[in-house]
Amino acid sequence: MRSLTILGSRAARLGAALAMTLAVSIAGPVVATAAARSVPSSTSSCHPSGDDTWQNNHNGRYLEIYQADTDPGNNVDSYTWNCTPTQLWVPVLDGVEYFHFPVQGNGSYDAWSFYNVNAYDHNVLLCLQDPSGTPDVRVYSEPCVYGDQQEFAQYPTSSGYYLMADYGQQICEQYTNSIDWAVEIANNYPNYGSDKCTWH
16 A cells, blocks of 8 residues: 655545546555645735646746646646646655666655646546656656656755656756757756756
8 A cells, every 4th residue: 555645735635536547556645744835926816725836947937738638648848827727736745765866866755746737627637757767758647656757856956946757867848849848858968957957
């Protein structure tokens, strides 16, 4: 049995969400006493519940599922704040995992998964997923199973966080064909460790 810690106001409604698509057995979730990062005050009137957001330090845009799609496998991008739930995520603490970080150092870190609020509101539980550790490939959404590809360390920096998958890949924004895609960047690739890979 796995024990997940759910942050954010939607924790009370998690039971219904888990019944939708989860493929793992979960012992009753425990709501953490620590507060999740809240929606910025300038946008809190849109979503007073304070669900989690990820704003990119480089372009100021917010991590979202592209075009608010609720089908599995859709790419993730960053887009100007538009007051929609596709830019909101609920953090799930899936315990402590060992991450291989070539620059920051190997070690045990809190492993976080993030399910999308818009998908949840459409009775689908979709989580942020890394592309199997393949660098320079877009991040996407898949049904939540809280496995390795859906676990990220929130590695703190002086101006925010790196969202890091195992082996040190960071989720970064990459402007391609007029869209700011969220891609996974590895050490020694352009922009690694830059503000394009920093979120708050």
